[in-house]
Amino acid sequence: MAEIRVTLPDGSTRTVEQGATALDLARSIGPRLARDAVIAEINGEERDLATELHDGDRVAIVTADSERGLYTIRHSTAHVLAQAVLDLFPGATFGIGPPVEDGFYYDFELPGGATFEPEDLERIEARMREIIAERQPFVRDELPADEARKIFADHPYKLEIIDDASTDPMSGTGDRGEVRTYENPPAKPKEHPPFHGRPGFIDLCRGPHVPDTGTHLGHFKLMRVAGAYWRGDETKPQLQRIYGTAWHSRAALEEHLHRLEEAARRDHRKLGVELDLFHFPPLVGSGLPVYHPKGGLVRKLMEDYSRAEHERAGYQFVYTPHIAKADLFAISGHLDWYAEGMYPPMELDEGQAYYPKPMNCPMHMLIYGARQRSYRELPLRLFEFGTVYRYEKSGVVHGLLRARGFTQDDSHIFCTKEQLGDELESLLAFVLRLLRDYGFDEFEAELATRPDKFVGDPDDWDDAEAQLRRAVEAAGIPYVVAEGEGAFYAPKIDVHVRDAIGRRWQLSTLQVDFQFADRFDLTYVGPDNQRHRPCIIHRALFGSFDRFFGVLLEHTAGALPAWLAPVQAQVLPVRSDHEEHARRLVERLRAEGFRAEATDADEPLGARIRRAKLDKVPHVLVVGDDDVANDTVGDNPRGGEVERDLPVATFIERLRAEIESHAP
């Protein structure tokens, strides 16, 4: 029998029999690889394992635990979900079902506009397990579009995809007039096949897929149902989306579920209540937080630190009102571009409309424009803790992370075109340094470019985008380009951080603006004695203080570092007769500038320690007979070992170092 030669990823070559498939190749390399194989990458293209190899092919076997392997497993599981739903809900039809981070979803429409009940998920899951047990093969095919239209005649969303295959990335096909399908022939024909001329389940799909439903699938869980607009368009019908998670092994699935529990434990809304930091009174309104004394203290510490750092970095502090006339937002363009996000105006002074401000920029423009500026003043950096109000749609409000009223650490930097590059570079360095001070050290930037809806000159946009790109490259952090994601007036860099459990949060934003200077007719007089337009950089370092506080709580699971902890040391007397000593120790610690509290000995020591631990106090200090005699404490540090007989002076030294270093 003839043989062919293929090249493996390490550059070596291997000989297999003519007609061998990718799976045959994996088998010939080793049984373990064959077992773990999900799909193959052949000449750079992902294909099913059943694909026949040709002489000279470059072949890489994609295994289950790889990113692409998991992607395929999730994608195949989505098909199984769709089959199960079509089996259990006669007359149901379906939209699209791609893999997503950690899992997959599929969109359905039930007959008569019915919706899934949460209990349906169990039935669907059970049916999916039956399908998996049947080991139905995934059979790839390419059909003329006309034939596909007949098969999918009862599935209008699929017909729409056939007519315009390119809009569903999962269903694409290279050849015009042809569509690719994957079919799962059932063990025995279904009683009420949902497709014309096919015994079982078939779907439009680009593939590739696992070889059959019994291979690599099964470690999944359906998570929730949700409404989702067809093609993500608010004006289109709303479908019923089922989300699931899927993994290559039981252990990986369990680990994922455990991570979700861990995330729930860190929920800042839960911690806000438990640690008595803030809440959202319904009487105030959705998305409008009030800060309790402890939460207020943390915020004040963050603000104080931020003020000090901005002062050092050459910012000037300004204050502006919370409401302004419609005319201001007409000039800034907000009423044209952002009206949806603004609270409605109040009518004052015989019909004059005043809006709560959704952003601080227009006010800062007025400060710049208050008098003639010289190039000698630039860069001029205006800074404000500016509280803004945005009318977020009711369904999007989410604790402190998406509020309707929040305070930005906002600033606007006015500079010359020549200064722009340097300013952006130092600004980004400043931003990263402050974020590091809060314990974030993994960053990713997103460069968002010109959107469809934009104002200004495209050349200016290109220029600004180039400058931003230079700055982010100089900062040496990884970045991706988000095409068309910029604000209407400016391209921007958003800085994302990874938190302690690997979640990604968007914090800082830097925007280069060539519009406001025109709109507000802002100028400076250059060395040439001519008037010029300044460049404007908008930037919010934390984005919003409220949001940053929420992210910090999730990052630290509420265990704020000592420099931010509302109480740094809780002093517990062993017996009542040590209470006086405990109070004196607290006075002494306070005199040293620390935040310390004492707890009376009216409960057993263990109970009081537990309480202090639940409050996530960095240092629980126990004082008893020995400590009174020797001027020592027993230190029970958060996340560390108890240390007895520690001289108070040593403790003070250590705590000071811990605070000054911003130790986590």
Place this chain on the structure above:
RNA sequence: GCCCGAGUAGCUCAGCUGGCAGAGCAACGCACUCGUAAUGCGUAGGUCAGGGGUUCGACUCCCCUCUCGGGCUCCA
């Protein structure tokens, strides 16, 4: 705004098909005086989110509103 779900004491949650509102923790009081994550006893605490309806009777069933959660859309 839309889809699904939820709202019972400060917190976490019970309360079956309609028939007098419950627990643990927290709070308060008393006792206990203890060396590293829950001492005991007692007291108080509720317009069952709000409003309307059905019913002899509603925490329970129906409608509206508010708030929250998960998604969609949006997110300057």
